[in-house]
Amino acid sequence: MRPSRPNGGPASPARRRSGGTAVSRLTVAKALTLPALRGTRVLAGANGLDRIIECATVMEVPNITRWLRGNELVITSLYALRESPEEQVRLIADLDQVGIAALLIKPKVYVDRLPDRMLQEADARAMPVLELPVETPYIDVLNAVMAEVFRRSSVRRYEADMVEDLLAGVIADPAQLQARAEEGGWNPPGRGGGALIHIDPPQERGVNGGVLSRLCDRVADEVRAAVRGGNGLVAASGSRVRVVLASGREGVPVPRSLARSLLQSVQQDLARRGVATLSIGIGVPVDGYAALPDSYRTACRCVDLGRRLWGPGRLVMPDDVAIYHVLEAIGPGGGPVTGAAPTALPLHPGLQRLLEYDAANKAQLVPTLRCVLDEQGNLRRAAGRLFVHYKTVQYRMARIRELTGWDLSRPELRLAIEVQLRWLDLHSDRAE
Template sequence: MGRFANQKPDTLRIVPTGHEEAHSDPSSGGTEVRPFHSGTLGRGVPVSEVLSVSSLAGAQLVAGASGLHRTVQRLNVMEVPDILPWTKPNELLLTTGYPLREIPDRLAELVAQLHARRLAAVGVKLGRYLDRLPPEMLEAADRVGLPVIRLPDDVAFDDIINQVLTDILNRQAAVLARSEEAHRALVEVVLAGGGLDAITDQLSQILDGTALVTTPGGQVLAQSPPPQEDWPAGGPDLWDPDGRLRVERLKHGTGVPEERGAPVAMVPIIAGALDHGWIVLVAGGRLLEESDVHVLERAAATAALVITKELAVSAVESKYRGDFLHDLLAGHAGDTGHAVRHCASLGWDIDRPLIVLVAQLDPGEAPGPHARDLRSATERFAATWRRVVAEHDPKAAVVGYSQELVVVMGVPARGSPRETVRRMVAQLSGDGGVMGPFSTGVSRVVTEPALLPQAYAQARRAATVGQRMHGPGSVEDFDGLGVYRLLSLVPDSAELTGFMRETLRDLAFGDDPETADLRTTLQVLLDTNNVAETARILHFHYNTLRYRVGKLERLLGPFTTDPHLRLNLMLALQVQRMQGL
């Protein structure tokens, strides 16, 4: 290694600490060795601490004091004019001033360019090629917060590089050692049979903060005991009123929500291509560092193992529970006493007033074609429902099938069943872990297990009709279906189809634009019972609508004067809308 200040200007070198790449430079008359970059390290050293190394004992900060927090992760030497292509973020750039002596009027522009490349700081040795730095350069450095350091005259660049790199590597080694120690502790927790609660408790002790595991949407699955009394920390910027962590306001790594509240670090929990949620640390009165994120990443891998194991166990248990609930809802579970006892062994209580809830995935919202994706998404859909339902009724039965989820739960103590279900659906809709939009149907209250098959049919009908009538995401109870409830109770669908065909005649099945347009005109006429109002709604001229009314009466009969025919037509149109349900 050589002392840079004593080398000839036409022979350009840098201190080699690895493999370097050489090429000839005709403009310099010598050989240039491309600047060495120490590589991206997980943890660097702030510029303020770099100034404390012994080789920089006599260094002087001449500009850019507001940028002393910038992190140095690598070092570089500038002894050629075209250094910009070789600079990288978080570098400490050292120079004797040789390449700057010919461009004093462009130094302010150079500072802006180095700042744009996220340089950490510039160290300049004056006296040999530059006596002073132009005021314009120093003003530009102060403006952007790029520290400019005057290096001591008697210091060698290799001393600075060795000391700073040693400090960086020592810190990196400490980070890795801490991360490895945390990983061992967390693995021991899992091997001892601990779950997510045990992981968050252990993590809280390691990192001195409150640790949480949440769903992808921010619903808390596990949390260590908070050390402070005013939990939740972070105030309304971090938490929803229902206790959901607003993960959409955070990002991977450390941060402070909207520049206030408690410092937070967050890392995703991912197994393969599946996103299982987030592991979060809310600091207890200290600033979080990048090393905390390293530990959280190890904890996230451990949490992914626990969640994957729980999903696998849940899948086996769900298969057994699902088969029995299917038999129960089909009326094949044996006598009532046996069904009640068997449900009690599964943690379900069906010996009380009950409602049945069915959540059906809306058409087109199923996962991709891969069976693994479908199975995992269905299991997560059921797991999310299970967690929400347990808050309202711990002894409810919750089972997921391929395209629907079934809940058998007790009648809510407060409020109507529909209001309770709407609250649960609202809570689920705010959780990114739910598998796409779904429609929900609620049955009537049943007072004995033998009526559960009937309640299940009611809930399915309410979900299907609600989705057809109100679109995706509907919540409908069987008693709220109105005339659709009566029509759905007709056991012979062929009878309904025959009634519709006889009443609507040529308007029953035609899908061509003219037939569909006439059906719409008829529906609005029957709804308003007013020709002028119908013309206004459909944007027709009054005489045009009178012509259409005459055409409809020639097809269907004198419905404008026959109230019984109007009633039949209204029912037939509702049956027509229900086709395919």
């Protein structure tokens, strides 16, 4: 049987409390709180109760997996497999490979007892196996689950449309903004800001469009939960999640430190759990929502430059890359990117000497110099970042002084070297 779909037209978006609270997607755990699933027991796979339900379907025929797309709540009495405990065990692996949300079984109708190995397999795969009370009709579960899926989807779509319109500059009239914000339960007064999150899936997983879409939705749910107290709106598509924040009070700017800490907590948590690597850019706060597209473009630039310079997994704010915006005006050949007559950015002879020394000797003098400058001359912190002994850094810095004759206590020399190192970052092979 094909997945059940909700009947009727779209419902009005559900109200959210002031502060940007958004409705996340339906998980198995949340579905178990629906009245239609009252009395349902978790038999196995309790560690997978955070799996997402996108639709519900009934399985009473063999080879059900060919009809599945992933994220289904599969309801069954196991009638088609009633004579084969071995096939019941294999069913768990087959359904998990498709990526269903949970298996909801009405037992004791055709199967008196589920095989222990079936439940053990479900536990090992963290795939929930649930027991539905015998007296509960399938249709009640299908209707309740799909109504809740549709309700949550409607709210998220309304929120996503508002984010897209805000960041595209479509909503500029204050009265229109207030009307749409009230409909969605968002609190728009005050200054606003935009943020962008780029998602990199774990490299060891094969990722197709459907998997990436579900991963993007999952990240968006995590971000939505984090920023709801910060008056945030979230939209997701492809491999990117867009965020709009507002202070909620006239004349008060968006607290950038709060935005940073909220998004960084999601970034670190998902990286620790191996879910995804997030590259985050946070734009500057702006006055008035007509200027939100400018803030969002700044956030996009932060993400793009951060990934280009340092690879994925960084949280970047405009101040972090301000110098690179200046240096981008100078092309990799030393001339302006506008095509005007070349104006070289000559490298300090000492820096050129270090680059040549590193290339000839496979040494690490330039990376060490960069790290020491970043740590404001603290050799012990630099050694920790470089994963080398403190005395190794001491030796390398002594060698740098021998080759260059530099006195790095001079602030103007340090500034010149740091600017040139960042220019090299921007136009190095790694950056390309």
